[in-house]
Amino acid sequence: MDAIDEQIVADLTRNARVSYAELAGRVLLSRNAVRQRIERLERQGHIAGYTIVRAGDDTGDVVSALVFVYRQDRLRGGDVLAALKRIPEVVICEILSGDFDIMVRLEAPSLERVRGIWEDIAKMPGVLDTVTALTLSSVVNRQRGRRSSAVED
Structure with missing residues (x-):
């Protein structure tokens, strides 16, 4: 850019x-x-979507979930990362060492939307398996307002 x-x-x-x-x-x-x-910019994932905010509808209620993704090939799994960048509800996407390949944090307006995104991720070519955990409550969150440039490049 x-x-x-x-x-x-x-x-x-x-x-x-x-x-x-x-x-x-x-x-x-x-x-x-x-x-x-x-x-x-849209094709490259710099613009992932457009959001509608309705007046008086700012409850702030979101369903958060962590999705741990196992890819079939860690070294050639760029298509999975590109697809994840295009999902507006993906607020964090990090490549991990260890057992999991990718950690994705979703923030969606409903449990149904989280389930739909999880199904989409599980069906992606190159995804071997997923493990999902719903956030029950947040104790510390210092991420608000920060953006990681590594995911956006």
């Missing part, structure tokens, strides 16, 4: 409905060039 991509992502973060024309004026490119950049 270059500085123009960063500006586009920042503007979309503030307002995902901003027009290509308005973005183009801000970054001094044509509308078509902005559209192509946004499509590329």
Whole structure:
């Protein structure tokens, strides 16, 4: 990502409905060039989705789960990582040493959505098996507001 991509992502973060024309004026490119950049950012996983927030619906209730993923081939499992990056509810994805290959933290609005994501992960080509644990309560959480650049690259 270059500085123009960063500006586009920042503007979309503030307002995902901003027009290509308005973005183009801000970054001094044509509308078509902005559209192509946004499509590329989506393909690369830098933009994983757009979120709707309804007024008065900010309860903050989420279902959290950890999904430990075993890949068929640790060294050639990049497709699994790319697919995980495209799931908006994946808030953390880390490659591990030891028994598990990948640890994924999900935050979803419902248990049904967690189950659906788990099913999608389990069906991914290259995934051998998964182990899932639901979060019952949070005692310490110092991650809020921090982002790991390693997962986003």
